[in-house]
Amino acid sequence: MNWFLGLNWGIQWGTVFTVLGTLTAAFLGQVFSHRYSQKREELKLKKESFQNLYSPVVFKVIKYLELECNKHNHIALTNISELEYDEKNQDNEAFSPSMQFNEFFKTIGSNLKYGSLELIREYQDILSKERLNKAFRGYYGGVYIEKIKFCEVFLTDYINLSKEIGIYSPTIKEPVEGALLFTKLKPLIKKIDEDFSSPFLSDYPRFYKLISNIQKKRNFIKRVANLDQKYSRLKNRKDHKFTYIVNYYLDNKAYKLLKDISSSFVDLKKPRYFFENGDKSLYASWETNVNSLLPFYVYKDMLASIKNYKRVK
Structure with a gap:
């Protein structure tokens, strides 16, 4: 034991720090190099x-x-x-x-x-x-x-x-986002018209040119996505009365979105927005179809419970 106690334990801290610094630098270099290679891949x-x-x-x-x-x-x-x-x-x-x-x-x-x-x-x-x-x-x-x-x-x-x-690029942005908004609205209309009582779903393909040419498409895309998320949250709820009330609230929000889209149509007087015989515009057909979705089926006294909607926000 005496030999152990007699050893010279003077530590060369400069050498230690140098070695540790070298090892740390090598380790961090490997980490960042791997991360950069992964991102590049x-x-x-x-x-x-x-x-x-x-x-x-x-x-x-x-x-x-x-x-x-x-x-x-x-x-x-x-x-x-x-x-x-x-x-x-x-x-x-x-x-x-x-x-x-x-x-x-x-x-x-x-x-x-x-x-x-x-x-x-x-x-x-x-x-x-x-x-x-x-x-x-x-x-x-x-x-x-x-x-x-x-x-x-x-x-x-x-x-x-x-x-x-x-x-x-801006060149591709307009047509692509117009097409995306059109494809996102179809499932939303289906959620409102669950019993397919409105002719809107069968008529919907006719309105592609109207929808794809509106202004503020990105804003409408975000609103549709937001409503989709809120509809999805209701699927697993067991409180049927609560679900019914909130679903009604969401239907009204979706209906308002469709009405806002109606007011965003541009250049409605241009010939491409009318039938060839000129008796009825696509815009008028859109308005008729949107109005057919207006929810009338909830009693007024149930609206007092609409504040419960906050529970699914």
Whole structure:
């Protein structure tokens, strides 16, 4: 034991600090280098996704929405059935929204590895619905609502990726955000009209050009997203009376949003906003459809409980 006590324990602190400093610098260098490499790799993957999947398809998505708009306005004008229109134009790219959708849907399927998880889920949902249609010979119904949801997810991904890689230009901003607002409003109208008593859902494709040309699109997009979140919070609530009251409140908020959109339409007197025979404007049809959603079904004494809405904010 004497040998241990007799050792010279004079510590060279300068050497210790030098060694510790060197090790710390090396460690931090590795951390930051790894972090930088990871971010660079993530940015590279985002650029690949944008170049291979989203950029080549975005204008085809917008074109599809325009063709659906033209189709439904033509049907409203001529009083032919949707089936007749589809059969007549099934091989005409200039008039067939189905051909346009199938074209970019196939492109997305070939590059699905670059898509977001939500886009992949919506893609599979449409495939499942189409298989059911074939199995039941169309009895299961159309897939327009699913297609609109698919377009909404795609456009949302496109905007987010464009911003993240720094190429979201004003040139693309207007048409993309106009299309996104259009796709977001469809599910909102469906929430208000749960029993499908209004013709609004079937008429909705006609109003693409009106909606995509309004001002302050980003503000409306945020309002729709906010309402979607609040509707979602009601799904798991067990207090049915409370849910009913709050749902009524949200329906009124959604109705007000649609009325605000009505007041935001621009250049309503331009010819493209009217039917060819000039007897009824698209704007008037929009107003009629919006008014058909006005909620009348809650008694006035229930409005006193609307303050409970704060519980889901």
